[in-house]
Amino acid sequence: MRAGRAQSRADLARLTGLSASTVALRIEELISHGYVEETGQGESRGGRRPRVLAVKAGGTIVAGVDLGERHATIALLDRRGEIVASTIDQVSLLDGVESVVSEVWESAQRLAEEAGGLKIEGIAMSLPGPVDSRTSRLLAPMRMPGWNGVDVGEVLGSVTSLSYLIDNDANAMAVGEFLERGGGTEQLVFVKAGSGIGCGIILDGAVYRGFRGVAGDISHVALHNAPPVICSCGRIGCLDVVASGAAIVDALKEAGASVETLDDVLALAQNAHPKATALLREAGARTGEVLATIINFFNPQTLALGGRLASADAFVAGVRQALFTLCLPMSTDSLEIDVSRAGALAGARGVGWEMLESILDPARIDAELRFEETTISA
Secondary structure, rough: OOOOOOOHHHHHHHHOOOOHHHHHHHHHHHHHOOOOHHHHHEOOOOOOOOOOEEOOOOEEEEEEEOOOOOOOEEEEEOOOOOOEEEEEEOOHHHHHHHHHHHHHHHHHHHHHHHHOOOOOEEEEEEEEEEEOOOOOOOOOOOOOOOOOOOOOHHHHHHOOOOOEEEEHHHHHHHHHHHHOOOOOOOOEEEEEEOEEEEEEEEEEEEEEOOOOOOOOOOOOEEEOOOOOEEEEOOEEEEEEHHHHHHHHHHHHHHHOOOOOOOOHHHHHHOOOOHHHHHHHHHHHHHHHHHHHHHHHHHHEEEEEEEEEHHHHHHHHHHHHHHHHHHHOHHHOOOOEEEEEEOHHHHHHHHHHHHHHHOOOOHHHHHHHHHHHHHHHHO
């Protein structure tokens, strides 16, 4: 039902191969426990009109938080995955893990109250750094002093007393982009290009994380003929320190331009500042150089460019030029290279959806129903 493949009991029986009576019994259980509801009548196929089924939106929501270096985007999703409220708050990662998590939690609670006193049943957060998917610990994140090795999920659970989920921001944005495109792009590469650069991969309709959850981390790929800039990993010429938004800001400062943030850089480029435009195009070309290997190897349907840098035409043009120069024609002939359609809410929506996947997991619901039956019997 969540995927839109079934809208009636008859659809479910056909898709699962179960008997009509078994499906009917299961649906009644799910309705009585508030997971499913009947929303009207469907079209007749020669007999009685079927009753349309849907996941019940209910009075509970999950909070999806996309944490950035200087902001936190918060989206509240009902059980159907629809965003019911959202906000963007200014935060500073320099304040420390517990302070930032507490601040974000207060904001999410306030947003839920303003949206009609909705109850938050779970919270998920995406982080701008590599996350060990087995432990929810951050692994050597850049520009996050004091966060390395911290189990952010444990802190989130302690502060909120709710079910929680932690993921990397590029993964979450890839999920948000996948949802925005209707789930039809089964093989998708999402590039988050902002103050830092990251990459999320959708493989056969699901996030591909690799063994420890750091698949797609392209920020530390060393580039040929890159400027001799030292990276936080100790090497020279990594993609993040020569092509990220932070790197462009630093390069423009050295050139004498009056800039402090990436937004300042983008404003200069919009006004045809030659140095800003050249640096954005060069950053796109260097990013495309790394992506070319991924495109040749993975052969996705779509490459989606997100983050603040993706709003700059010069950056996007640099990526395109590098890909069509370095990739095999068979890899790019049908490749869709597109700016993100999901926009600023991609990460919050994506990680919130992942939380819903956990809450509405069939095994979890089965365990809940069995526990209630056992309690009643006792």
